[in-house]
Amino acid sequence: MKISVSFTLWLLLGSISPSESTDYQKSFPQDIYAVLREMTASLVQLKANMLQTQEQAAQLKTEMDKLKTEVDKQKTEVDKQKTEVDKLKQQQIVQQVAFSASLVPKDQRATTGPFPSLTTLIYKHVVTNIGNVYNSNTGVFTAPVKGAYNFEWWVGAFGDNSHGSGAWLVKNSDLLFMNFEQQADGFMSSSKGMTLLLDVGDVVFIRLQTNTVVFDDGGHHTTFSGFLLFPM
The missing domain is CATH 1.20.5 (Single alpha-helices involved in coiled-coils or other helix-helix interfaces)
Known part of the structure; x- marks a missing residue:
């Protein structure tokens, strides 16, 4: 400029x-x-x-x-x-836990046992499995969350005075409670329940007592059920 x-x-x-x-x-x-x-x-x-x-x-x-x-x-x-x-x-999804199953489908009938050793029962007829916590291929329940759980199991069989009917509730590898019944004739059954504190990944299942039998058909006499009471 x-x-x-x-x-x-x-x-x-x-x-x-x-x-x-x-x-x-x-x-x-x-x-x-x-x-x-x-x-x-x-x-x-x-x-x-x-x-x-x-x-x-x-x-x-x-x-x-x-x-x-x-x-x-x-x-x-x-x-x-x-x-x-x-x-x-x-x-919330994880805390919704409940299952119930019987030993055989409703169109079948079978007697299981006796066996010379404790044998895991695999309940094939799954009625309820909220949370997908029970495995019908292995018979094992796996805890998805730490908490208090309630379990119930029933066994039934025809009595002939030669074999009783009984089963153990097992946590991981520990035998906890057993139900048992034996009689000379007629149909016999027994049940038991218990509450367990489980950590995530703990497993619970039922083992048939040595030298005993269980029977199941469309009436679903031999069953295994459980549900989460509350998480912790």
């Missing part, structure tokens, strides 16, 4: 004679200086405006960064709450 103004002035001054230059300088110096002052003031104002615009832009960027940080924080909080809700839903 300064070079352009100087060059213009040089052209103007160079195109007139010395006498004319003197007259020109007498006639117009105040106008030229006024223009220069106005241009300088305009440049100063323009620079001030640019600095102000830059400051406003920087302030706006700072505000946007703050807003983005707040949005990210809220999103993180929403994700955390969603995770907690999903966890509570999962816990």
